[in-house]
Amino acid sequence: MNEGFDPEEIAELKKECEQEGQNYVIVEDEDGMNDSGEFAHFQFVGKHEGKEVIYDAVMGTLRLNHSSLVFEEAETRMKKAYPNYVEIDKRKPNHKIDEDLELMLEEIIEELEEEEVIKVKEFVEVEPDFEYGIGLDVSLNVEEITHEVITKFINEFNAGTLKLDPTLYSFTSEEE
Incomplete structure (x- = not known):
């Protein structure tokens, strides 16, 4: 059974929200992504098919979404051009970094940008078959994911008034 539909779980989350004085609670992720300001993982109570349910949402900035898609594409192109290239998420802890390949990757990223x-x-993907409640994957065109951004999103999402910007955007990474 999906606990995110359980009235007791829902009541518990509502109580936590009340204690925090907001319409959501932040889910602390192990990887510390919440700390970047470009990403947040949170839960809130909403309705689905007329019944209350817990939404488990991850929200990121459009810039973050763009840079991860650019990075994926760059790695795909690297893999084609250099079959011995090992994607970052597949590297072993003792992986020896090849400086030339890393420079090539950076060049491909710059070119793609x-x-x-x-x-x-902007998008909102709803995942009804989620392990806890209903999953939401959200990407908004904002500089930072703040308390105000999350609160406004939840209010509009729950009221059915959420309007997403259909404009296509492209970003360049800020030089360090």
């Missing part, structure tokens, strides 16, 4: 190969727009 300059040519605006990847474009992104």
Whole structure:
């Protein structure tokens, strides 16, 4: 049974929200992604098919979404051009970094950004078959994921008034 539909779980989350004085609670993720300001994982109570349910949402900025898609595409191109290239998430702890390949990867990323190969727009993906409640994957065109951004999103989502920007955007990474 999906506990996110359980009235007791829902009542518990409502109580936590009340204690925090907001319409959601932040889920502390192990990887510390919440700390970047470009991402948040939170839960809130909403309705689905007329019944209350817990929504488990991850929200990121469009810039973050864009940079991960650019990075994926760059790694795909690296893999094609250099079959011995090992994607970052597949590397073993003792992986020896090849400086030349890393520079090539950076060049591909810059090229993809300059040519605006990847474009992104705001979206909300609903995952009804989620392990806890209903999953939401959200990407919004904001500089930062703040308390105000989350609160406004939940209010509009629950009221059915959420309007997503259909404009396609492309970003360039800020130089360090």
